[in-house]
Amino acid sequence: MTKWECMICGYVYDEDAEGVKFEDLPDDWVCPECGAPKEDFEKI
Amino acid sequence: MVCIEITPNIYWNGLNDRTSDLFEGIWPITKEGVSYNSYIIVDDKIALIDLVKGIKTDDFLSQIEEVVDPTTVDYIIINHMEPDHTGMIKTMQKVAPNVTFVGSERTKQMLEKFYHLNTNFLVVKTGDKLELGTHTLEFYDIPFVHWPETIATYERKNKILFPCDAFGSYGALGGSIFADEYEDLEFYKEEALRYYSNIVAKFSRFTLKAINLIKTLDIEIIAPSHGLIWRNPKEIVDLYEKWARYGTETAGENGVTFLYASMYGNTEKLMGAVAQGLSQEGIPIKIFDVARTHVSYILPYLWKYRGVVIGSPTYEAKLFPPMAYVLDMATSKRVINKEVIRFGSFGWSGGAQRDLEPRLDKLKWNLLEFYEWQGGPTSEDFQKGEELGKRFAKHLKSLHLERES
Numbered sequence: 001m002t003k004w005e006c007m008i009c010g011y012v013y014d015e016d017a018e019g020v021k022f023e024d025l026p027d028d029w030v031c032p033e034c035g036a037p038k039e040d041f042e043k044i
Numbered sequence: 045m046v047c048i049e050i051t052p053n054i055y056w057n058g059l060n061d062r063t064s065d066l067f068e069g070i071w072p073i074t075k076e077g078v079s080y081n082s083y084i085i086v087d088d089k090i091a092l093i094d095l096v097k098g099i100k101t102d103d104f105l106s107q108i109e110e111v112v113d114p115t116t117v118d119y120i121i122i123n124h125m126e127p128d129h130t131g132m133i134k135t136m137q138k139v140a141p142n143v144t145f146v147g148s149e150r151t152k153q154m155l156e157k158f159y160h161l162n163t164n165f166l167v168v169k170t171g172d173k174l175e176l177g178t179h180t181l182e183f184y185d186i187p188f189v190h191w192p193e194t195i196a197t198y199e200r201k202n203k204i205l206f207p208c209d210a211f212g213s214y215g216a217l218g219g220s221i222f223a224d225e226y227e228d229l230e231f232y233k234e235e236a237l238r239y240y241s242n243i244v245a246k247f248s249r250f251t252l253k254a255i256n257l258i259k260t261l262d263i264e265i266i267a268p269s270h271g272l273i274w275r276n277p278k279e280i281v282d283l284y285e286k287w288a289r290y291g292t293e294t295a296g297e298n299g300v301t302f303l304y305a306s307m308y309g310n311t312e313k314l315m316g317a318v319a320q321g322l323s324q325e326g327i328p329i330k331i332f333d334v335a336r337t338h339v340s341y342i343l344p345y346l347w348k349y350r351g352v353v354i355g356s357p358t359y360e361a362k363l364f365p366p367m368a369y370v371l372d373m374a375t376s377k378r379v380i381n382k383e384v385i386r387f388g389s390f391g392w393s394g395g396a397q398r399d400l401e402p403r404l405d406k407l408k409w410n411l412l413e414f415y416e417w418q419g420g421p422t423s424e425d426f427q428k429g430e431e432l433g434k435r436f437a438k439h440l441k442s443l444h445l446e447r448e449s
Contacts, residue, residue: 007378008188008246008247008249008378009188009192033192034187034188034192034250035187035249035250036249040378042406
C-alpha cells in the first residue's frame, strides 16, 4: 500500500504496482519522470 | 516601449507590466513590475522567440510592425509553455495563420491542452537546428527549468542564448533592456534572487544541469524572457549557479532569517532579546514578521542564509498559522538543510513545538534547541533568550569556519 512521491515533479512510486519496496531500490535509482534522486522522495 | 535592436536583425519585442499585482497569481509585483521579453529574428524566414502574457495586444502587434509585417511570421519558438509567455498565442495564430510553432514534444501536447489549437507544430529536441537564412537556431532541452517541457534556443551567429525563465528576474525594465547600461544593478539582482527563490529554486538540480550544458556553448548574450538582457552573461550565470548550489550542496551563506509572529507581543518581546544575542556575535540577520510579510519576500532570505530562527507562539495548540504557512511554502520550494532554533510563548497548554517538529523533519532542518514560556516573559526569560541567540550565532559561525577551512 505504500506510495512515495517525488517532491520535485509529483511522480508517485507505488510499491504494490512496482513489486519492489522503495527502500530496496538501488541508491542511484532516480525518478523516472524528472531524474531526481531517492532523497527527494517522501512517503505519502 | 518600442522594438529595440540587440544585434543586426535581432530585436527585443517585450512588454513591461507595471499594473499586474501578482505573478503566477501568488507573488507580489505591484511595486516591482515585471517584463515579458519576446524576440524577433528577421531573415529569409521570420521567427519570434517566446511570446508574452495576453495583455497589451495592440502594443505587442504594433512593436512587431516596426520591423516586419506580423502576418508574415514563419516560426514562433515556444521555449516554455507557461501562459505568461504564450498568452498571445491565439492572437498570433489568427494574425499569421500559416505560422509554425516550434518546441519540445511535451510543449506540443501541453499547447493542445492549454489552448486547444489545431496548428502547425515542429517538434525539436537537443541538437536540432532550424535554418532561417543567415541565422541558425539550435535547440537544447532544459527540462524542469522550470517546467518539464522547457527548451532553450541558441542563435549561433551572434552567440545569443534565449533560455526563457532561466536567468530571469522580476522588475519591469527601467529604461534600458541591457544590464550593462545600468549604473546600479542591486535592484535587479535582488529581484533575480526573489524570482529564483519563488519560481526556480525547487528545480535547482536541473538548473545546475542546464548551466553545465550551456557552458559548452560559446555565449556572448543571454536574453531571458523576464528582466534584463546580459551582454556580460557570466555575471548572471554565476549568480544563478551560486543560488542553485545553495539548494543542492552548500545550504547557504552565513546569516540568519529571523521569522517571528506574535499575537499580543509576548513572543515579540523575546524576539528582541534573541536578536540581540545574535547581533552581539556579529552575524547578519534579517527579521520578518511573518503575519505581515508576504512569503515571496521571505523565501530569498531563507534560500540564502543557512540559519533560521522561528519565533512563534502556540495558537490553539498548534504553530501560529502564518508561521505554518511560511514553513509549508519552504517545504514546497525545497528550502532544505537549514540550522534552526525556536522560541515562543503559550497561553495554557503549548502545542506549537509538537506541531513544528514533523514539519522540520520534512524540511530536513536541524533543530538545535527551543525555548518556551507561559504568558509574559520574565527577566530570566529575556536572559535565556539572549543566551539562546548567542549560542546559535556561535554554532553558525563554527559551521561557517568549518566550511571555509
